[in-house]
Amino acid sequence: MSADIHSEAFIQEAQELLQELEASLLELEDDSENTELIARIFRAMHTIKGSGAMFGFENIAHFVHDIETAYDMVRNGELRVSKPMLDYSFKSCDVIKQMLDDSSVRAESGEALEIITFFRGCRKDTGDAQNTVPEHQDEPEQGPERTYRIRFEPSENIFLTGTNPAMLLEELQAMGESEIITHITRIPEIEELDPECCYTFWDVILTTSKTENDIRDVFMFVEDESVLKIDVIYESGLDEENYRKLGEILVEKGEVSAEDLAAIIKEKKMIGEMLIEKGLVEQDAVVSALEEQKYIKNLKAKKAAAENNTSLRVPSEKLDSLVDLVGELVTVQARLNQTAASMGDSGLSKIAEDVERLVWELRDNTMSIRMLQIGTTFSKYKRLVRDLAKDLGKDIELVTKGEETELDKTVIEKLGDPLVHLVRNSVDHGIELPADRIAAGKSPRGKITLSAEHSGDSVLIRITDDGKGLDKKVLMKKAAEKGLISENAELSSKEAFELIFLPGFSTAAAVSNISGRGVGMDVVKRNIEALRGTIEIDSSIGKGTEITLKLPLTLAIIDGLLVRIGEQFFIIPLSMVNECIEFKESLHRTESGRCILKVRDDLIPYLKLRSIFFIPEEEPEIQQIVILDIENNRIGFVVDSVIGDHQTVIKSLGKSFKKVECISGASVLGDGSIALIIDVMKIYNSVG
Amino acid sequence: MAENTAVTYENCQVLTFILADEVYGVDIMSVREVMDYTNVTKVPQTPDYMVGVINLRGNVVPVLDLRCKFGMGKTVKTVNTCVIIVEVSIEDETTILGALADSVQEVVDFEGANIESAPKMGTQLNTAFIKGMAKKGDGFVIILNIDEVFATEDVAGLTGQKSAEKEKPTF
Missing domain, CATH: 1.10.287 (Helix Hairpins)
Incomplete structure (x- = not known):
């Protein structure tokens, strides 16, 4: 029983590692010399192997072993990353995935064996390949990271030589993470101040892998006339439990003598305050020392956070x-x-x-x-695009933006399938073959951009490609052939693009194994709508297509508009509400008896929620009409009165009401009564 | 009569309540609590016996009118009207539901020997709803098979029949 829990945990962990592995491999493809990436890949392989063996996934451990060895050699500079090696690495990820799902997949058979043989081969080759071993050994040796304290006291005449101290400091800042403390205690009173003199001096705390000499080089031309003091105050690897105390820093910097300090410590107050009080040190000096303390503390904390990215796995x-x-x-x-x-x-x-x-x-x-963060799912599409493009003989680059955009877990999970469909469509139908692209005067390499950004209470996800775009005429012809629209229907471009969301619609001349069966887009649209989202297409022929998904940030709590009909309360999602206006039936009814309202020259069809919900009570004479914006169409819902904005905690109605179409859930109001949440989209769709 | 059927009953504790002057019971193992009748919010497009939903400490709980469901007319609200909150399993999932009762009486211990299976005829109810009949004093307590009463097709499968019959709303 407990073994199951552990192997379950291993599978989960391994899946995450594989995702990371794939992301690293993709990056490595563009930057094959990046030692950090190689180390990351090695570590992931190593962990999979180690914990695999521990939890009885011997086949995985066995399989990963040879790959791990190969990457170890890459890491040690004995082997170079090659294109086939990357291809096999990608394949191995797939094999490990299979093994996780099905423990009967053996490491000695089929694809797995092929991969292992390849990596074993790599190992043998290295004997001859020694001469090709990295040239990057000639590159300047990067020292370990150190933190320096640099005291720079320029001579008063520094400006006369035309040197700008700020430039020097900027140069230091460019070397690594730094903190600059400016001392201004030497600036005289205004009447004595010579504007051509430099009175200030600086303490810089700098963390860099450059050496002390590199730092001195920055000050090469001014060093003779200035006071320059460089000390190493922190070195990685060197791990003191606490950084030096404030007093010690001051003594070390020569701001105060050790005896004075000892005397002060006896009095047991905040040491900084004491020293200033006694006039032993300047305020600035203490501030600078405190800064230093803080800086080192932060540095350590950051290091600790990076090394041990503490997270907790919770069901x-x-x-x-x-x-x-x-x-x-x-x-x-x-x-x-x-x-x-x-x-x-x-x-x-x-x-x-x-x-x-x-x-x-x-x-x-x-x-x-x-x-x-949505980025975790984006990385999976990189792999998808890479593989698909290869199969189709296309050259496509996937650019992702806004990976750090955060979305509710449930939304992200449910977004996976629709996004795969959309990305596939872009690869398959959107981007042309390299030859066609060159003929069209475009770069042979196609570009698909996947981006996410916040917009108010929703998140916009865009899939943009620079492919051939949607052709309105082709779409309409196709739709007419399939009998989805009449031969001579007049559609706007936007309406024509919407056609692809109709069930059974596909424009690809030949059905490929990737997409083109026309089952995709209507499902995509349904899935997005189930998340209370919308989908929009914009396209221009020859330039590309942009598909925008608009999704709510969360499914648990929404902003709602509380309305009343009879004795009952209902909630309309506020994001859809456009405006509310007073409604008098006697005034608004048109001669034809149709429910159409004229609002500032716009004709808006309206529905009476009272009749949809079969609420028997009499209508009040003055009602309110809530005008909603649904897919750029405005429709009105007539209610008795509008109460106002309500933070709606969405509760499901449960199985008992799963067939109720017009209500998507319920929410408990402040007085304990229940308001039902209106499923606007469903009502809208049911009336056509 | 008990020997005619293979069913033997275990001893059980039953919460008894009144529906239209008859005494019914449910096994207390499936009863969560009993509360006074509160304001029920009607959900549109549901049959009459679905009274609506109530707020049970922040949870939205559906409430059924048992009388209406059993074809004994709608429950008339009085001071004694109660909502019995029960746990039932619908499609293998435990669900919390409320049932309206004219009044709740007491918890009674029944010995298995005193419980008989439902007669095939003579009750207004679908016999599947009845777990057994227990003798109590001069009368009987009809012990309900609560899972069956709220079972899948009848409750979970509610369709908006009412709205389907009427015309679709149009602009």
Whole structure:
């Protein structure tokens, strides 16, 4: 039983490692000399092998062994990365994946054997290949990272030689991470100040792999006239539990004598304050020393964070229940506020406000735990594009942007399939063959851009290609052939592009094994809509196509507009609401009896939610109409009254109501009653 | 009568309640709690016996009108009307549901020997809904098979029949 848990954990870990491995391999393809990447690949292989053997995945361990050895040799400079080696490395990732799914896949058979043989071959070759071994050994030796303290006191006349000290400092900054502390204590009173003199001096704390001599070189022309003091204060590998105390730094820098310090320490106060009080050191000197302390502390913390990227693996159900609880808390908090306000007790109100602040913070924090960077999924498409392009004889580069954009875990998970479809379509239908591209005067290498960015309460994901674009005429002809539109239908470009979302529509002349069966796009559209998102296409012939997905940040809490019909409350997602206006049926009904409203010269069709929901009570004379923007069409929903904005914690209605179409969920209001969330898209689609 | 069927009953504790002057019972193992009738929010496009949803400490719980479901007319709300919150398994998932009762009585211990299987005739109910009949004093308690009452097709498979019959809304 427990063994299962462990092997489950291993499989999960291995899958993550494989993802990282693939990403590193892809980077290595562009930059085959990058030692850091090679080391990363080696480490990933090594971990897979090690933990594989530990959890009984002997076949994986056995299989990875030879590849690991090969990368170890690359790491040690005995072997060079070659194109076939990368190809086999990619294949090996696939084999490991198979092995994870099915432990019966043996390392001695089929593709696995082929890969192993290749890597073994690499190893033998190196005997002869010694001469090809890296030229980068000639490259300047990069020393280990050190942190220096540089005291630079230029002579007062430095400006006269035409030197700008700021330039020198900038040069230092370029060498690595640095912190510059400026001392201004020597600046005299204004009447004595000579504007052509330099009174300031600097302490620079610099972390760099350059040597002390490199640093001295920066000051080459001014060193003679200036005071320059360079000390190593921290070296990686050297690990003191705590960095020197403030007093020690000051003594070391010669700001204060050891005896004075000892005397001060006896008095046990904040040492910096004491020293300043006694006039033993200048305020600036203490500030500078403190800066140094802080800098080293940060440096260490950063190092620790990088080395030991602490994360915790938690089953997602636990997170879901946490989100549920926070949702309840938000509701209870709304009740607390209401009660506190009605009682008018200032003490209670204060508590309610504090609780409110905490709850919001807790809510945001909890939501952020569920947020994942979309970059993790992007890397998978790089591999996809690479493989597909190769199969199709195309040359395509995938550029990703905005990997750090965060989205709710559930959204990311459900986004996977639609994105694969869209990227595939771009590779298959969008980008032309290199020859065609050259003929069209474009670079033979196609470019697909996958980008993500925030926009208000949603995230925009764009798939852009610089391929041949969508041809309106072809689309319409195709649709007419399939009987999806009539022969002589008049469509705008936008409407024509929308045709590809119709079931059974495919423009590719031949059905390839990649895409073209026309089952994709309608499913994509449905999946995106299930996430409460929208999809839009823009394209121009010969220039390319851009597909934009607009997705909500989270599925758990949304901004809603609370409305009332009869005795019941309903919530309309605020993101779709355009405006609310007063509605008097007697005034608005047109002669034809159709439900169309004229708003500032726009004709807007409207629906009465009361009749859709079969709410029996009488309509009030004055109602409100909520105008919604659905896929750039405006429609109105008639309700009794609009209550206002409501932070909606979405609760599912559960299985019992799964056939109810027009309601997507429910939310508990501040007074404990329930409001139903209207599924605007469903209603919109059902009325056509 | 018990010897006619192969079913033997274990001793059980049953929560008894009244529906239209008859005494019914559910095994207390499936009862979570009993609460007073609160405001129920009707969900559109559902049959009459789905009263709607209530807020049970932040959870949205569907409520059924058992009387209506059993064809005994709609429950008339009185001060005694209660919602019995039960845990049932629908399609192998535990779901929390509420059932309206005219009034809740007591928890009674029944010995297995005192429980008989439902008669094939003579009840208004689908016999699948009945787990057994237990003698209590002069009368009987009808012990409901709660999983069956709320079972899949009947509850989970609710369609918007009502709306389907009516015309589709148009602009």
